[in-house]
Amino acid sequence: MSSQPDMYLHIDINSYFATLLQQETPALRGKPLAVVKDIGRTCVIAASKEAKALGVRTGSLLPIVKKTVPQIVVVPADFALCWSATSKLKTLFESLSPNSELFSLDESFIHFTPLNRLYESPLAFAQKIRSDIFTVLGEWVTCNIGIARTRFLAKLASETASPDSITEVSTQQEAVLLASAMCSDACGIGHRLEKKLAALGVHHPYQINFVPQVDLERAVGLFWTHQLRLMAQGNEPLFLRRLSQPAQPMKSVGRSITGWRLCSSEAMIKRTLYNLVAEVAHKIRRMHLAGRQVSLYVSGGDQQWSNFITLPHHVWHTKELFYWIYEYLYQKWEERFPVIRLAVRLSLLESWGEIPHSLLPAWQKDEAVATACDAISARYGLFAVTAGILARGHKIRPEVTGFLGDKQYQFL
Ligand SMILES: [Mg+2]
CATH class of the missing domain: 3.30.70.270 (Reverse transcriptase/Diguanylate cyclase domain)
Structure with a gap:
């Protein structure tokens, strides 16, 4: 054969x-x-x-x-x-x-x-x-x-x-393609990698074959040296080879927003954080996931600050997540500066079936409210019902990312 x-x-x-x-x-x-x-x-x-x-x-x-x-x-x-x-x-x-x-x-x-x-x-x-x-x-x-x-x-x-x-x-034409395409055309070679390669005189993927190992390792590190060597031969780098493997369960869900200008209004920041938290909670609830590591990141001008907390229990309600993001993490931020970017993230996700649910009456009530809201938003969209803090004004809505970070969530 x-x-x-x-x-x-x-x-x-x-x-x-x-x-x-x-x-x-x-x-x-x-x-x-x-x-x-x-x-x-x-x-x-x-x-x-x-x-x-x-x-x-x-x-x-x-x-x-x-x-x-x-x-x-x-x-x-x-x-x-x-x-x-x-x-x-x-x-x-x-x-x-x-x-x-x-x-x-x-x-x-x-x-x-x-x-x-x-x-x-x-x-x-x-x-x-x-x-x-x-x-x-x-x-x-x-x-x-x-x-x-x-x-x-x-x-x-x-x-x-x-x-x-x-x-x-055809296999005979591969080298020609690799020698005529620009590095920026190659999937996996981003802007930063492209600049590092240009500094080595490499503009076409095929040229990577001629860079001595030590020089390549010094410029891009061991991992990327290996990936680039694969690409230079037309072979698949790791992230493409992984495509055929079954999807890994989501480990974290986050949402960030970059504003149009620096903001120092406490009310605006609180409202924006609530908005981001509501979207994260909506997504993890649709996937029946809960997380116990909560992180917050803020930046503005050339300054940035971030903090996180790992909880002993899992959270999956907007109300609870907002408490950890705003009351706990945000209020601990001391050297305030005007912000332009805010990001929230919930990590260490687990499926609802694998974690204990609270038996406290207050939690049970929150869960009943959240379940009712899920049913309404499944039919009428996110923010069809929401907290008073978001009642008026512009809402930040979920966006699609080109790379489909939310692939698993969107195609449920
Ligand atoms: Mg296209």
């Missing part, structure tokens, strides 16, 4: 946030869109393919974009639209293969090797996926598909190809 190399597909929707908005609203099609988190925000979180062609990038600042691209159309993100499209994609990929892995909101990997009797070739399979995506999400939605021996190479191929294309990388 000839030994065929393994084959993976990487599927990536082009300009996801913007494309979905264009699919939804035909008047926006063909126009350069800059998607912002909310009206009034200045950071571009996504750009349509028309905007990208004019040089607009994720992370561009709106006032600068408006000078160079005056015809730019600014639209607020529709996170609900994204989530619903992502669950449709997830359902589609799972119907095609049990070996599909959602990697981010608009990216998935599919292991082709177990399917090779069902399709003529990986290319034929990719073409089917492309037309299925049209059917499921609409005719305006295009994707890139990379096909290669590893997930790392498949993603690198789709990442570096032009929009709406299928790219197959």
